[in-house]
Structures are given as structure tokens and as C-alpha cells.
Amino acid sequence: MDWDKLRVFHAVAEAGSFTHAGEVLNLSQSAVSRQISALEESLNLPLFHRHARGLILTEQGELLYRTARDIFSKLAMTEALLTESRERPQGPLKITTTVAFGSLWLTPRIKDFLDLYPDIQVTLVLFDGELDLAMREADVAIRMMPPRQPDLIQRHLLTMHYNVYAAPDYLARHGTPASPEDLDRHHIVVYGDDARISPPVSNVNWLLEAGAGPGRPRRPVLEVNNIYGIYRAVKSGLGVAALPDYMSAEAGSLVHILPELTGPKLDAYFVYPEELRHSKRITVFRDFLLQKIQESV
Structure with a gap:
């Protein structure tokens, strides 16, 4: 299976349209469409239902998308671990927590964290549901209940x-x-x-x-x-x-x-995937949280 076509397929499945995928990949809509058509021809299977309102994955397309998503999430995690400096934590760190805790408690303290670690690029996702950490929808979570997903490391933060x-x-x-x-x-x-x-x-x-x-x-x-x-x-x-x-x-x-x-x-918990156990970004952010919680008690 051609790697470039699989990359384009993953982007289209994520975006839901050739146009939006082209914007992400910096390709024209026609170029994206040609890549998907070529992939479908090589597999002899339709991967998308084409509608006026957008694209919907077929059953076979959904199966390929789940596999591609898993591959690309693991590649992103590996890339982050490879590029992280041994001397100084760096790279992206996506944090998710509830709207209330994130808005009132966490966001005002992020400046202090970035002052300490300016090479870490923080993204906050404030959401009262649970993002799938195993699928890299976020790197770490601060949750108000123990995690239900398997293979996640949890650390109790405060009651x-x-x-x-x-x-x-x-x-x-x-x-x-x-x-x-x-x-x-x-x-x-x-x-x-x-x-x-x-x-x-x-x-x-x-x-x-x-x-x-x-x-x-x-x-x-x-x-x-x-x-x-x-x-x-x-x-x-x-x-x-x-x-x-x-x-x-x-x-x-x-x-x-x-x-x-x-x-x-x-009870609030600090949660992250097993694969990120040795990430310096995770370690320094966890220690930062514990220090700030201790100061606010």
C-alpha cells in the first residue's frame, strides 16, 4: 500500500472533505481526489461515499481509517519522543481537562509553566467528556474521576x-x-x-x-x-x-x-498513556502540577 496515498487518505478521513484535507496537506483538491481514486483502484474497493454535503467512510474505509489512525498516532508519539532533548524538555504537549478546572485553575498557571519550559508547546483542550489518550487525542489529562481506559497511568492529585x-x-x-x-x-x-x-x-x-x-x-x-x-x-x-x-x-x-x-x-487524577512514561515533558508537567497544588492548599 502506497504510503503517500495512505497519508492523504488519513487526512481526508479526518477532515471529511477533499478541500479541507488539501488545506491541511497543502495540496489542491484535485490532487487529493486523484490520490484517493488511485488508492481505491489499487484496493479495488470504494473507501468513501461521496455526497453533496461531504464524504462518508464506507465499511471498508472505516476499517482502513482505524488502522491508519493507529499508525499515525504511534508515529506522532514516536516523533515526539525522538525529538525531545535529553537536557531540556521540548516539543508539543496537549493537555485536556474539564472546562471549569481548566478555565479557573489551570489556565492562569500555564504562564508559570511556560516560563520554566519555553521549548514545550502547550495545547489545552477543555472538554467535560473524556478524550481517548490511547489514540493521542491528548497527551495527558486531569480528570475528576479514575480513568476507565486500560493501559493508562494515573496519579492522584488532590481531593x-x-x-x-x-x-x-x-x-x-x-x-x-x-x-x-x-x-x-x-x-x-x-x-x-x-x-x-x-x-x-x-x-x-x-x-x-x-x-x-x-x-x-x-x-x-x-x-x-x-x-x-x-x-x-x-x-x-x-x-x-x-x-x-x-x-x-x-x-x-x-x-x-x-x-x-x-x-x-x-478526586482529581493526572493521567497519561503507558507509552509516555519516560517523556520528560510529562514528568516536568506532573511535578509542576503537584507543586502548584501544594502551594494552593
Whole structure:
């Protein structure tokens, strides 16, 4: 199988069109199309269904794409390991974590990391789902639950708890609840169901039940399927919510109320593939995280 044609096929399958693949490969649309046609002729198989709205892989094309993706991901990992300096960590480092943790805690600290290691090119992917580290969708992940994928190395970073917060202007308008029962008279912002993404903890909306009597269910003023969105709603003065305690430390402007109420714990893990065990980029980033966590405790 011709290597150049396989490279073009992989780019087309990733991009979903000849035009976008050509932009990635710096080739014309017609050149990309010719390469794919030649590959299909050599295999005597159609690899794409051609539609007006784009390209869809055939069953045979999907099989070839999975193999090509695995090959190119391993090549990218090997290239990164080969080019990494023994004396000074360098090269790309793609980090994924949740939108909330990445926005509020990690992003403000990345400057310090890059000041220490200017030859590392950092990419942050903030996403509440799980990227496939084995397929090199990211190099490392900071996750709020143990990884479910096999062959991943994990390191526990810290344990957080959910506490109850509100903005000062909300409390000025509605008063500060003195007991969990007082929450019956307050606006509560909660996590909204989203079948595509698992909630960060099993009982994420425990605040609706805390101190509530039987037959008196609380209704939230707003549901948001993202912890960062809940934080923004609370900061705007909309209502009361349960948030991981790192948010209050970073935000500074929220008031911790009902301190006797502590919700579920949330454990953060540093996760990366077995193949990157000896990568200096991974090692220095892990040590950097541990130091910053220790400073913020």
C-alpha cells in the first residue's frame, strides 16, 4: 500500500472533505481526489461515499481509517519522543481537562509553566467528556474521576469537596440562609442532565435535598450541564449553588455559606498513556502540577 496515498487518505478521513484535507496537506483538491481514486483502484474497493454535503467512510474505509489512525498516532508519539532533548524538555504537549478546572485553575498557571519550559508547546483542550489518550487525542489529562481506559497511568492529585456558595449581591437581596431548611426560600442553581457527559459526582444535585422536608421538593431556578456555567450563574447573583471548593479559592468574590453543609468529594487524577512514561515533558508537567497544588492548599 502506497504510503503517500495512505497519508492523504488519513487526512481526508479526518477532515471529511477533499478541500479541507488539501488545506491541511497543502495540496489542491484535485490532487487529493486523484490520490484517493488511485488508492481505491489499487484496493479495488470504494473507501468513501461521496455526497453533496461531504464524504462518508464506507465499511471498508472505516476499517482502513482505524488502522491508519493507529499508525499515525504511534508515529506522532514516536516523533515526539525522538525529538525531545535529553537536557531540556521540548516539543508539543496537549493537555485536556474539564472546562471549569481548566478555565479557573489551570489556565492562569500555564504562564508559570511556560516560563520554566519555553521549548514545550502547550495545547489545552477543555472538554467535560473524556478524550481517548490511547489514540493521542491528548497527551495527558486531569480528570475528576479514575480513568476507565486500560493501559493508562494515573496519579492522584488532590481531593476536593462541594460547598455552598452565593454572590454578595444575591445575599444582600435575599438574605443569608442560616440553616439548610432556609434553602426552601432561595434560588438554587443545579447541574442539568446531559446523556452525552457523565456528571462529575453521582449525587451532584444534593443541594436540592439538603434540609428539605418530605413532600416539599425544591425546584431549581436554573439547570446547567457544566460546572463552569453554574459558577458563572452564581457569580452573576442568580442564586445559590454547590461548587467544588477550588472555585471559591480562585474566584475570590463568592461567599461560602452554610459551612456545616459539605457535599460529595471530588478526586482529581493526572493521567497519561503507558507509552509516555519516560517523556520528560510529562514528568516536568506532573511535578509542576503537584507543586502548584501544594502551594494552593
